[in-house]
Amino acid sequence: MTRIQDFGSFNAVREAGMAKLLPSRPRIGVGMGTCGKGNGAEGVYHAFAEAIAQQGRDVRLASVGCFGFCAQEPLVNVRIPGRPLVILRRVQTSDVARILDDLAAGAITEGLALCKIEEWDHLTSRIVYGQGYPNIPTWQSIPFFKPQKKIVLRNCGSISLRFM
Numbered sequence: 001m002t003r004i005q006d007f008g009s010f011n012a013v014r015e016a017g018m019a020k021l022l023p024s025r026p027r028i029g030v031g032m033g034t035c036g037k038g039n040g041a042e043g044v045y046h047a048f049a050e051a052i053a054q055q056g057r058d059v060r061l062a063s064v065g066c067f068g069f070c071a072q073e074p075l076v077n078v079r080i081p082g083r084p085l086v087i088l089r090r091v092q093t094s095d096v097a098r099i100l101d102d103l104a105a106g107a108i109t110e111g112l113a114l115c116k117i118e119e120w121d122h123l124t125s126r127i128v129y130g131q132g133y134p135n136i137p138t139w140q141s142i143p144f145f146k147p148q149k150k151i152v153l154r155n156c157g158s159i160s161l162r163f164m
Contacts, residue, residue: 022127024081026059026103030091031075033066040092041074047093051100059103069144072114080106083130084116087139108133115139 004010030045045063052059067075072089079085086108102109116136119128139145
């Protein structure tokens with residue numbers, strides 16, 4: 001890990017982190033918090049990893065932390081460059097092929113969509129993920145999330161625990 005000793009090294013680390021959040025290819029993040037794992041997220045992650053490898057898909061797969069909605073686990077976030085980050089709910093291993101096929105077609109599996117995030121405050125910077133998907137509600141309009149202001153856990157569910 002790069003040691004931050006001045007503003008220049010801080011910016012370098014920040015830019016490297018931003019590149020992981022906004023890659024130039026589609027990105028899938030599987031929520032691997034306790035509730036996600038308890039509801040099958042590890043199996044979902046491995047199903048994505050296997051399908052991506054077998055099919056040679058150009059998709060970045062990440063293991064991310066908990067986004068905080070335990071009742072909807074396993075949660076998976078999906079992003080096509082220039083478009084909103086979409087949180088999919090109750091994803092099962094049987095959904096993986098359909099999600100990847102939709103992603104390859106430039107689409108999101110709306111039947112599994114919980115919400116979308118068009119922009120997010122990551123503390124070091126505010127990210128605009130993109131606009132679109134008018135049929136998917138924003139995360140702030142979901143009754144569970146509406147009264148929340150994510151502060152301490154603002155990056156959970158979006159930052160990587162590890163990359164494949």
